[in-house]
Amino acid sequence: MVTLRSGRVVWDTVPTRAPAFRLVATDLDGTLLRSDLTVSARTRRALERVAASGAHHLVVTGRPAVACRQLLNALGYRGLAVCGQGAQLYDAGADRLLSSVSLDRDLARGVVAKVEAELGRVELGVVTSPPESRFQVTPGFGERVRHGWDVTTDPGRLWAAPIDKLILHHPHVDEDRLAAVAQRLTDGEVTVVHSVKGMVEVLPAGTDKGAGVARAAELLGFTGADTVAFGDMPNDIPLLAWAAHGVAVANAHHDLRAMADEVAPGNDEDGVAAVLERLFAPEGGRP
Numbered sequence: 001m002v003t004l005r006s007g008r009v010v011w012d013t014v015p016t017r018a019p020a021f022r023l024v025a026t027d028l029d030g031t032l033l034r035s036d037l038t039v040s041a042r043t044r045r046a047l048e049r050v051a052a053s054g055a056h057h058l059v060v061t062g063r064p065a066v067a068c069r070q071l072l073n074a075l076g077y078r079g080l081a082v083c084g085q086g087a088q089l090y091d092a093g094a095d096r097l098l099s100s101v102s103l104d105r106d107l108a109r110g111v112v113a114k115v116e117a118e119l120g121r122v123e124l125g126v127v128t129s130p131p132e133s134r135f136q137v138t139p140g141f142g143e144r145v146r147h148g149w150d151v152t153t154d155p156g157r158l159w160a161a162p163i164d165k166l167i168l169h170h171p172h173v174d175e176d177r178l179a180a181v182a183q184r185l186t187d188g189e190v191t192v193v194h195s196v197k198g199m200v201e202v203l204p205a206g207t208d209k210g211a212g213v214a215r216a217a218e219l220l221g222f223t224g225a226d227t228v229a230f231g232d233m234p235n236d237i238p239l240l241a242w243a244a245h246g247v248a249v250a251n252a253h254h255d256l257r258a259m260a261d262e263v264a265p266g267n268d269e270d271g272v273a274a275v276l277e278r279l280f281a282p283e284g285g286r287p
């Protein structure tokens with residue numbers, strides 16, 4: 001039965017077919033969120049339908065836990081979240097960080113030295129370890145500097161406290177080439193990803209969204225075979241590769257679209273909702 005509340009359909013009371021997937025893993029920025037960082041009413045209804053079927057929604061984001069708290073609260077999200085590109089497990093309901101992995105600062109400085117020896121000066125940033133998890137960057141990040149980031153003219157300050165990740169930006173080398181060079185020069189000593197235009201992230205070896213979602217799924221009692229995953233950038237490749245069905249939104253990076261099982265409409269066209277409406281259609285009804 002469909003229940004109407006204030007003139008809208010609420011799908012959490014609608015009988016659904018047994019879901020093809022028991023876990024729905026979604027990236028946030030560029031995927032679940034629209035460009036204005038909101039979640040549309042249509043997407044909210046689709047997630048209600050997922051919950052009504054007995055399936056579980058899991059957020060998997062590159063943001064550190066403290067930087068996605070407000071977004072998750074606005075979404076009404078109370079479950080586990082994989083944050084920091086897979087480095088953190090965060091209990092949103094309890095507002096508690098369950099685990100976090102740090103990046104060795106000497107190793108990070110060594111990465112900088114190797115990359116700069118080949119490409120010249122690179123603008124630098126770090127994300128400090130919890131509980132602060134602050135972004136600290138050098139001035140050359142320019143227009144990419146976001147509200148709340150600390151800008152320092154002294155690169156030495158970046159290494160003053162434990163860090164979770166290193167961020168690289170080159171004014172004349174695009175992020176695809178910068179990431180490829182960093183990967184080649186470090187030879188598996190670290191994980192290199194990029195999720196935002198103009199920035200490359202360096203993380204502890206073995207840290208990625210695929211490993212993070214696997215840990216969270218195990219705690220929740222699910223496996224990759226139970227999972228449909230959504231993303232938009234190369235950092236989502238391990239996530240989509242781990243899931244039984246990987247969906248790239250239309251605005252996704254070409255590398256992610258090339259390996260995805262399906263390409264959905266873009267994030268501003270509610271691509272996640274479009275797929276979930278089909279996968280979790282009401283029993284005997286249309287998507």
